[in-house]
Amino acid sequence: MAKHILRELLESDIPAVAELERLCNPMPWNAIDLTRFASHSGDSHDSGSQPVGRVAVLADTHEVIGYVCANLVGSEAEILVLGVAPEHRRQGVGESLLIDLRTVLEPLGCYVLFLEVRESNTPAIALYSNVGFEEIGLRKGYYADTGEGAKMMKWNG
Template identity: 35%
Template structure:
């Protein structure tokens, strides 16, 4: 299928669409206030995917020093399995690298197979578990990380 979606920076007028997207995607969605604050943060990377004038996907990340964190990412339920989530994730990782991040971190619900598969496919690896991290419903988080810039010790030949 030809992808007609436009990937662009999030603007404040996207907020109602982002709230709706969060509500349709998460059991414990971010509020308008939380989303507004995150987007306004100068450390934020905030992108939306728009199709025919409608916001169908969103990713929010944050870069501090040489580390980035994916805060939230969602694709409208009617637009999933078209590669849009992966497209936004790759763009957020690339933007993080451009801003100096060497590692990207995120948390994902243990039961969230779709997201976990997407992250693994994009090069993220498991780095730990945060017990009881989520509420509504309570669940452990799997911590994933993606090293954009290999550490000096990674794959170094043994002398």
């Protein structure tokens, strides 16, 4: 496996992540979505007193090969997008992104992670279960493109 490092998302990474999203996600975030996400990084508070923020971790060899983006609200976070380049899959990159995300979130006081995943997405469900996510429910008809349901999953620290 090509050795990868894990690091924060930089603005200069956005075209590469948008290209990976196109390969990974049936309803991909484009560069505008990613710029909007990144421009809120480091927000410290919402209208109440909850700390909020955006956290993204990238796997990088000499090019970006994987990414995960999460929203943080108080002590909870939600994974918004996650993907690994097709030619780098089944080499532990997805798992290392999730573990590193936890390492970034914990010092921010965030110990609970949520996500939604397509019912048919066997690889992602296997990955999430493998690192300790548990199914907590089903949202029927959640995905606008196919009408497929979403499994809701939770990772408790």
